[in-house]
Amino acid sequence: MLHVDLDQFIAAVEVLRRPELAGRPVIVGGRGDPAERAVVSTASYEARAYGVGSGMPLRLAARKVPDAVILPVDAETYTAASAEVMATLRAQPGATVQVLGWDEAFVGVRTEDPEAYARGLQEAVLERTRLHCSVGIGDTLVRAKVATGFGKPGGVFRLTAANWLEVMGHRPTKDLWGVGSAVSRRLATHGILTVAELAAADPAVLAGEFGPRMGPWYGQLGRGEGARAVDDTPWVARGHSRETTFQQNLTEPAQVDAALAELVARVMEDVAAEGRPVISLTLKVRYAPFLTKTFVKKIPETTDPEVVLARARELAGRMEPGRSIRLLGFRAEMTMPDDAREGHTPTRSGW
DNA sequence: TCTGGGGTCCTAGGACCC
């Protein structure tokens, strides 16, 4: 199978409608104001050369790149561009497409010459959307996904059982898709630093450290194993959420209640569009400076926003009074169709 | 350098029941 990843997608879309930005360091994030609390969504390769990357505070990024062009996030435009790209992928002969986000997808296909297929796909995407992409080829989803990183920018790379350890074995476990800094740290306490060491690790040790599901899963990851089939069944959302980081921390109870009501209303718009009842609520609060608490409550099935708001206010009653609040988040979980819950291994959307 | 927003899934521990 193939994994397709658009190169610097958001920055590239912005440059397409502002050609004069080509070759300049472009940073997209928040409302485009580096004085605000926000982070970088995407930086162009020119900006990355200064050490700017996704997730970095916008303020810091602006300081690193004095002559950067800083733009606000325009989700509608990216969604439209993404839809064009995905339509192009689906139009490829024999392609099964599993979308992973705005700018990436798995493409399942049977072909004698995957590299040629990948090149054809890149040309089709470029012709229809003027966007460049990199393609990974693999005999598992994990290997295809990891392979893409070696193809960037604009290239094609193949990772299979034959060259997995040769290419990945000496690299740190954090380079794996699904191993972050916390897990790599815990692995290190068992002397597991590299992908090869993880691949050969004692399953009992992994299960003891990470539990009966995640333990074996990390071992598989080290070997590049896992699902081999691209699944194009439409995604069913488990829930919807909204959160806001306030430019000034909230201190007044009335402010907090108004912010909560606003979040609930926005979430319930999304829920109404799904047409399934709500069964569980989560309230997330970040007290200044950075202490995050979550409060969860199962509720009787309802589609009524008024009922949900009343329940949300009950949850808000659990917050500590008198603390200033930096962030408020609200999530509603919905009932799932019976057939959509089955068969879930620790393979979130597409692993 | 002071850390967004929208998602998913797993694990641990306590409550409760038999």
Added chain:
DNA sequence: TCTGGGGTCCTAGGACCC
């Protein structure tokens, strides 16, 4: 009087991804 073991449900928190 003190105490077992298993099962399920719920809540809180952690981790990861784009």
